[in-house]
Amino acid sequence: xSLFDSDDKAFSRRHLILVAAQGGLFxxxxxxxxxxxxxxxxxxxxxxxxxxxxxxxxxxxxGRIRDRFGEILADNDQRFQVVLVPEQAGDLNATLAGLQDIxxxxxxxxxxxxxxxxxxxxxxxxxxxxxxxxxxxSRFNLxxxxxxxxxxxxxxxxIYPQKQASAHAIGYVGTKTRGDLQRIGNIVGxxxxxxxxxxxxxELLSGEPGVRHVEVNAFGRTIRELRSRPGQPGDELxxxxxxxxxxxxxxxMEGHSGSVIVMDVENGELITLVSxxxxxxxxxxxxxxxRRWETLLSHEKKPLMNKAIRGQYAPGSTFxxxxxxxxxxxxxxxxxxxxxxxxxxxxxxxxxxxWLHEGxxxxxxxxxxxxxxxxxxxxxxxxxxxxxxxxMARRFGFGSITGVDLSGEKSGILPNRDWKRxxxxxxxxxxxxxxxxxxxxxxxxxxxxLVVMTAALANGGRLVTPRLxxxxxxxxxxxxxxxxxALKVIQLGLYNAVNRPxxxxxxxxxxxxxxxxxxxxxxxxxxxxxxxxxxxxxxxNSELDWHLRDHSLFVGYVxxxxxxxxxxxxxEHGGGGAQVAAPIAxxxxxxxxxxxxxxxxxxPDDGKSGDPVAHEQVS
Amino acid sequence: MSQFSTQTxxxxxxxxxxxxRPLLMCLVLLxxxxxxxxxxxxxxxxxxxxxxxxxxxxxxxGLMYVIASAELRTIxxxxxxxxxxxxxLLIGVELFGTKTMGAQRxxxxxxxxxxxxxxxxxxLILALARYFHSVHHAxxxxxxxxxxxxxxxxxxxxxxxxxxDLGTSIxxxxxxxxxxxxxxxxxxxxxxxxxALIAAIPIVWQNLxxxxxxxVLVFLDxxxxxxxxxxxxxxxxxxxxxxxxFGKGLAQGTQSQLNFLPERHTDFIFSNFAEEMGFVGSxxxxxxxxxxxxxxxxxxxxxxxxxxxxxxxxIGFSFSIYVIVxxxxxxxxxxxxGVPLPFISYGGTSLLTxxxxxxxxxxxxxxxxxxxxx
Numbered sequence: 001x002s003l004f005d006s007d008d009k010a011f012s013r014r015h016l017i018l019v020a021a022q023g024g025l026f027x028x029x030x031x032x033x034x035x036x037x038x039x040x041x042x043x044x045x046x047x048x049x050x051x052x053x054x055x056x057x058x059x060x061x062x063g064r065i066r067d068r069f070g071e072i073l074a075d076n077d078q079r080f081q082v083v084l085v086p087e088q089a090g091d092l093n094a095t096l097a098g099l100q101d102i103x104x105x106x107x108x109x110x111x112x113x114x115x116x117x118x119x120x121x122x123x124x125x126x127x128x129x130x131x132x133x134x135x136x137x138s139r140f141n142l143x144x145x146x147x148x149x150x151x152x153x154x155x156x157x158x159i160y161p162q163k164q165a166s167a168h169a170i171g172y173v174g175t176k177t178r179g180d181l182q183r184i185g186n187i188v189g190x191x192x193x194x195x196x197x198x199x200x201x202x203e204l205l206s207g208e209p210g211v212r213h214v215e216v217n218a219f220g221r222t223i224r225e226l227r228s229r230p231g232q233p234g235d236e237l238x239x240x241x242x243x244x245x246x247x248x249x250x251x252x253m254e255g256h257s258g259s260v261i262v263m264d265v266e267n268g269e270l271i272t273l274v275s276x277x278x279x280x281x282x283x284x285x286x287x288x289x290x291r292r293w294e295t296l297l298s299h300e301k302k303p304l305m306n307k308a309i310r311g312q313y314a315p316g317s318t319f320x321x322x323x324x325x326x327x328x329x330x331x332x333x334x335x336x337x338x339x340x341x342x343x344x345x346x347x348x349x350x351x352x353x354x355w356l357h358e359g360x361x362x363x364x365x366x367x368x369x370x371x372x373x374x375x376x377x378x379x380x381x382x383x384x385x386x387x388x389x390x391x392m393a394r395r396f397g398f399g400s401i402t403g404v405d406l407s408g409e410k411s412g413i414l415p416n417r418d419w420k421r422x423x424x425x426x427x428x429x430x431x432x433x434x435x436x437x438x439x440x441x442x443x444x445x446x447x448x449x450l451v452v453m454t455a456a457l458a459n460g461g462r463l464v465t466p467r468l469x470x471x472x473x474x475x476x477x478x479x480x481x482x483x484x485x486a487l488k489v490i491q492l493g494l495y496n497a498v499n500r501p502x503x504x505x506x507x508x509x510x511x512x513x514x515x516x517x518x519x520x521x522x523x524x525x526x527x528x529x530x531x532x533x534x535x536x537x538x539x540x541n542s543e544l545d546w547h548l549r550d551h552s553l554f555v556g557y558v559x560x561x562x563x564x565x566x567x568x569x570x571x572e573h574g575g576g577g578a579q580v581a582a583p584i585a586x587x588x589x590x591x592x593x594x595x596x597x598x599x600x601x602x603x604p605d606d607g608k609s610g611d612p613v614a615h616e617q618v619s
Numbered sequence: 620m621s622q623f624s625t626q627t628x629x630x631x632x633x634x635x636x637x638x639x640r641p642l643l644m645c646l647v648l649l650x651x652x653x654x655x656x657x658x659x660x661x662x663x664x665x666x667x668x669x670x671x672x673x674x675x676x677x678x679x680x681g682l683m684y685v686i687a688s689a690e691l692r693t694i695x696x697x698x699x700x701x702x703x704x705x706x707x708l709l710i711g712v713e714l715f716g717t718k719t720m721g722a723q724r725x726x727x728x729x730x731x732x733x734x735x736x737x738x739x740x741x742x743l744i745l746a747l748a749r750y751f752h753s754v755h756h757a758x759x760x761x762x763x764x765x766x767x768x769x770x771x772x773x774x775x776x777x778x779x780x781x782x783x784d785l786g787t788s789i790x791x792x793x794x795x796x797x798x799x800x801x802x803x804x805x806x807x808x809x810x811x812x813x814x815a816l817i818a819a820i821p822i823v824w825q826n827l828x829x830x831x832x833x834x835v836l837v838f839l840d841x842x843x844x845x846x847x848x849x850x851x852x853x854x855x856x857x858x859x860x861x862x863x864x865f866g867k868g869l870a871q872g873t874q875s876q877l878n879f880l881p882e883r884h885t886d887f888i889f890s891n892f893a894e895e896m897g898f899v900g901s902x903x904x905x906x907x908x909x910x911x912x913x914x915x916x917x918x919x920x921x922x923x924x925x926x927x928x929x930x931x932x933x934i935g936f937s938f939s940i941y942v943i944v945x946x947x948x949x950x951x952x953x954x955x956x957g958v959p960l961p962f963i964s965y966g967g968t969s970l971l972t973x974x975x976x977x978x979x980x981x982x983x984x985x986x987x988x989x990x991x992x993x
Contacts, residue, residue, distance in 0.1 A: 010756065010803045011801060011803070011925075011928055012920060014800055014801050014803060015801060015916070015919060015920060015928075015932055018797065018800065018801070018932070018936060019912075019916050022912065022936070022939045022940075022943065025943045025947075026905065026908075026909060026943065028947075028952070029905065029943065029946050029947065029950070029952075030902065030905060032947075032950045032952055033859070033893070033898060033901050033902065033905070033950070034898065036856060036859045036860040036893075036950060037859060037860060037862055037863055037864065037893065037897060037898035037901065038863075038864060038898055040860050041860055041861070041862075041863040041864070043860065044856065044857050044858075044859070044860020044861040045860070045861040045863065047857045047860070047861065048857050048858070048860075048861035048873055048874055048879075048894075049861075049873075051854075051857065051873070051874065051877070051879050052873045052874075052877055052879075215873075215877070216877070
């Protein structure tokens with residue numbers, strides 16, 4: 001019995017210590033539970049939610065683009081894709097083998113895909129197979145449960161039904177890249193406008209992204225959708241351009257390299273903007289292959305370049321109106337004052353030739369514009385001086401971008417004395433003023449600048465901002481502060497140039513419902529003609545290499561009496577302005593006037609219509 | 620002898636009224652909670668775990684009743700034999716065992732697979748209790764008297780460590796040492812052992828397997844490997860924490876239902892329970908565990924024989940450290956050592972061992988007046 005009694009106390013003490021220790025540990029556990037489930041509950045709830053919920057961005061439909069009459073210029077279609085997240089695939093090779101098996105992919109495709117996977121971070125979804133047929137896509141969807149780390153995705157495909165006709169105006173979209181993200185920040189959807197209106201109005205077109213919350217398990221597999229907010233589709237754009245005109249002009253320019261722009265002289269809406277040769281924007285939205293891209297880039301006629309805003313040409317004779325305006329404004333000549341043209345003009349021992357070898361004889365201002373007499377404008381330019389010519393040209397938009405809603409516009413070159421000194425470190429020579437008088441020399445302008453200038457001459461002196469989008473409400477314009485009477489003289493000259501026998505563009509005159517075209521040709525030399533060649537006879541364009549031929553230009557407007565639409569046509573190395581550019585302008589305007597969709601046929605019944613100047617002259 | 624005669628008239632099994640009613644009821648309740656949690660873990664389905672757990676519980680309660688009906692003398696007599704038998708099983712595992720998850724813990728006995736390391740816990744306690752029962756209190760701290768019990772603890776602990784199963788090995792050693800402590804072995808040994816252990820840490824560290832080192836490192840800083848080894852702890856804490864005060868409801872725990880929680884039906888089952896039942900449910904479960912322990916400790920102090928005292932107290936202690944270590948582990952307070960939560964975690968041998976232990980306690984409580992040799 002002593003055994004029981006002697007260590008009873010000892011056992012109780014030891015036992016108590018053991019129990020107390022366990023009690024203490026239990027207390028710690030309760031404290032920990034309290035910490036996790038009460039104090040920090042919110043934090044952990046958030047973490048659990050973050051575990052459970054994946055937030056996916058839903059791309060919203062990109063806005064369609066329509067022409068001024070509602071015809072579709074850019075549309076959307078579905079494009080079926082297989083998207084792969086490498087880190088979720090587990091055994092990547094098994095997944096790839098499965099994909100290859102199901103979709104019959106080539107070994108090369110798999111090799112390329114592996115290379116792309118290696119280059120990208122493992123958590124980033126990559127498009128493994130693009131543009132699947134519906135059949136392949138269905139088969140893939142059936143097999144998704146057997147493939148780890150892949151998802152089906154329906155992406156947007158942009159379609160341009162007009163193909164190349166509106167390529168430069170509409171532009172195209174491409175798959176967004178890191179560069180795009182850096183350029184414009186967050187981009188909604190998978191594609192981004194790369195050029196043209198698609199790029200300019202990217203934000204309007206892309207809309208607001210939607211959000212989808214999905215419950216995922218630990219392997220990232222979607223269990224169910226919790227909630228989603230659909231995106232706001234992008235705005236539909238209504239363009240000023242007319243699909244029919246685009247198509248017609250593109251066809252008319254077939255074989256030519258250059259641009260045609262038709263613009264509303266009042267509000268700057270661009271009815272037509274064609275740059276040729278063009279390209280098929282569908283190739284780009286599909287993802288153009290490298291070889292095709294190289295071909296387009298290296299092509300002699302630069303199909304990717306939008307010549308309407310990026311082509312820079314000496315304006316040639318289309319510049320003469322501004323020289324005349326400058327002279328009238330400074331009262332250095334009267335409109336009816338005559339200057340004698342003998343075919344040659346001498347200044348300081350240097351000889352300048354009129355395009356008409358034998359000379360025009362005595363010319364007043366309207367006649368000089370009508371016949372495009374060079375000698376008259378040599379003389380005028382010298383009287384006015386380069387700085388005043390330059391100043392007038394600046395008022396008509398030369399030397400700065402027009403502000404059209406397209407990026408990449410060039411500003412051309414508008415020289416004066418300061419410019420020469422700054423760029424060449426030598427003074428201005430009087431001979432340079434002479435050739436500036438006929439739009440040659442350092443002068444460079446874009447077809448867009450020419451159409452804006454022409455519109456200003458036609459609309460009473462307002463410089464409008466060209467717009468590819470339909471304009472409602474206020475129109476941006478800038479006064480050129482030119483005298484109305486002086487403009488009348490110019491307009492008469494332009495009318496006669498097209499409509500009087502002997503006018504340089506008489507062959508391109510038109511008459512539709514009493515509406516005629518006024519305009520001015522321009523022929524721009526791109527090579528120097530030597531004295532020897534002049535003696536032997538100037539080589540005709542047809543015998544020169546393409547790139548040595550003259551640029552052919554024409555600017556004008558219709559109708560002559562109540563101008564509505566201005567046009568500029570530039571045909572690179574096309575030859576004489578009268579032979580190539582003017583007929584294109586005529587055909588374009590005929591097509592426009594005949595289509596009768598532009599409200600140009602309005603009967604002139606308010607008594608005041610019918611330009612008094614014009615009518616006098618025609619008769 | 621008188622006790623023997625009281626049983627002859629009624630056959631082997633004793634009437635249920637003779638067993639400790641509160642303890643029995645608490646255990647039944649705990650078992651039912653285990654079935655419920657496993658039902659919930661599988662998304663509200665009896666398969667694959669809940670119904671098997673139920674079957675095992677019934678079998679376990681059967682075993683418990685068999686043991687509770689056994690004579691105290693029989694238990695005492697078989698203590699060493701049982702120990703030696705389980706030791707052979709452990710050696711058998713070493714030689715013929717089945718490997719799962721890189722460790723050799725299972726012995727395939729054709730009809731079912733057992734984990735002898737779990738049985739050893741009870742066998743060791745009974746063997747040590749019997750040993751110290753016979754040692755006079757005054758002699759208990761003599762080094763020579765400690766050689767045999769040290770061997771009793773050391774042999775199986777090293778075998779299990781070699782499987783390798785660090786968690787079970789430590790738990791076994793702790794259960795064994797608790798008997799040393801209760802038997803009155805001088806605290807100097809414990810102090811010395813503690814110091815020796817701290818001194819041995821670098822050596823032990825050298826001999827730890829890569830995954831064991833990783834577990835310890837990750838316990839110290841789970842964020843160092845959030846998708847690898849730290850994943851268990853982080854996800855488990857998120858599960859418990861996001862349960863909040865009242866939980867997400869049965870089968871509604873997103874952490875476990877969506878597979879974020881690994882081992883959610885075995886070692887990490889409490890995380891699922893706490894996520895779905897909240898703070899209130901977790902505290903209720905802790906209270907139930909505590910109640911069972913208090914009942915066991917009360918029985919322990921009532922025991923007349925040292926064999927019974929040591930056995931009951933050590934079985935209770937072993938039960939409680941399993942609960943404590945498991946909970947500490949899933950709450951991020953202890954390294955992940957692979958210790959199940961008694962009666963709740965899915966797993967056969969562990970459950971059977973705990974129930975057999977409870978059977979021993981019930982038998983001792985029932986026969987406190989019976990005689991034992993000294």
